[in-house]
Amino acid sequence: MKRLNIVFAADYIAPSPGAFIRSLKLLSTRVIEDGGKVAYLFSESREYLSELKKYGKIYICKNTANRKFSVSAVLNMARAIKETRATIVHIQFLGLAYLISAILLKPIFSFKIIVHYRNPPVSLLNKPKLYHKFSPLFYYFLNTFFIDANIVISKSIKNILVSHNFTKSDKIFVIYNGIYPQEIKASYSQAEHKIKDMLRISVKNKVLIGMIANFSPQKDHLTVLKAASILTKKFPNLLFLFIGSNKIAEGYGFMERAKTYVMKNSLENYVYFAGEVKNIYDIIPRFDIGILISNFEGFGNAIVECAIAGKPVIGSAVGGITEIIEDGNNGFLIKPGDYEALAKKIELLVTNENLRKKIGARAKKDALRRFTITNWINNLILLYNKLLSGK
Structure with a gap:
């Protein structure tokens, strides 16, 4: 040869x-x-x-x-x-x-x-x-x-x-x-300290819902924010953390659209825009729930990264995401743009810590078997x- x-x-x-x-x-x-x-x-x-x-x-x-x-x-x-x-x-x-x-x-x-x-x-x-x-x-x-x-x-x-x-x-x-599993090694508490050091915010006693995705036509941050506007009325301890840079399209920034929605709906205390983060693996272990809501997706690395950290994941039922998440087993799938369904799935996980751990463990096992x-x-x-x- x-x-x-x-x-x-x-x-x-x-x-x-x-x-x-x-x-x-x-x-x-x-x-x-x-x-x-x-x-x-x-x-x-x-x-x-x-x-x-x-x-x-x-x-x-x-x-x-x-x-x-x-x-x-x-x-x-x-x-x-x-x-x-x-x-x-x-x-x-x-x-x-x-x-x-x-x-x-x-x-x-x-x-x-x-x-x-x-x-x-x-x-x-x-x-x-x-x-x-x-x-x-x-x-x-x-x-x-x-x-x-x-x-x-x-x-x-x-x-x-x-x-x-x-x-x-x-x-x-x-x-x-x-994904290289050895890189996601921080503990829950270590990641909490990292978030405080790197992002200058405290997530102590917060249920942290993280989405790692650049702001672009491909991603759907607005659906997440619409779900957040429903959930934060019931659960004031929620914090939605967006990690990703701003992509300009058609003369208007998608991050700006999201920030405008946050201001108009008084979500400033519940949503944080982190921008680009150099080492997300130092932060993911502090997530309580990982989400990736998209209009289309080739694969969905962020879902696998959250899964390897043992986090339950919620994703849009589009593209490669459906090949990673088995709905109800190692995570949840929602129809694109269905913010009410997203809110219900997040609420289910927020109110049931045992379910979070159970689904997170399945997600980790499956990711380590298939996506290393x-x-x-x-x-x-x-x-x-x-x-x-x-x-």
Whole structure:
């Protein structure tokens, strides 16, 4: 079998390190331990990327940040492939910058191309009808002749790709995201102190309901706030903690909308906007209930993170969330936008501590079985080797 040498390419890099970079470091370690080499192509330079230098060379193609094809992307990818003698180019798919580059270089260097979908291709499917009609044909052509495998993080995304004829089902592999359980190690009391130190708020004697999600069209903070306006009249000891940054869309910030709702409904004493938090794993163990209310969701990392901390979780019945939560067993599902149902589920957990512990324990057991970083790495290595062996 050919040696496992991988070039990882991503044409979007978050302002701060997250699960993607942590996972990439662990995956790179495994590849190198198995005798392989790695290199990285990114669209932008970030200080935290220096953490990857000990594993392989980093190439920055600044003009790919707009996710469009560029000569710089081709040249840097060629250098990375040549230096590592790459047998696989693994693309974190958001645009065409690195995908077209890999397709142009594949006949020269002979490697396998993997495209990794971390979200459904909503931006494609919402385009005008003419674009909608021909875009799947274009990707179907690429998948037929150039792309060797597509990785998706949920069955939900796979179904979207197949139903819109992006590719055949046998070229799509579901590999769920993985969490590193050892990082969620703080106790309940330690996390309470961390919240006080980091956020300058006291949550002592509060029932803390946490939602980790950026403010964007994808997430539905307003449904949570509508539920909060019902619940806080009954339970004055509730505190809703929103962790996530503000995404501007159509000239108006979603966080601003949420804050306006809080002011108009006198919820200032019950809702706290934490913004971006560097290490959420120091805070999650203090949650009493974890929630993720979304309009659509590729997977739902935040739910798994809360589950591994032993917290009961409530999520919208959309996308990959339905593959994590079994309603009534390891958490609860609600219909999108149903704030009354959300309020009832939260009330059920708030008034029954034993139920919180019971469901939280089930959630943790299931998450540790299905969604660890070890599972994620093992499944990727299996796929890599399958492609290289030709089986």
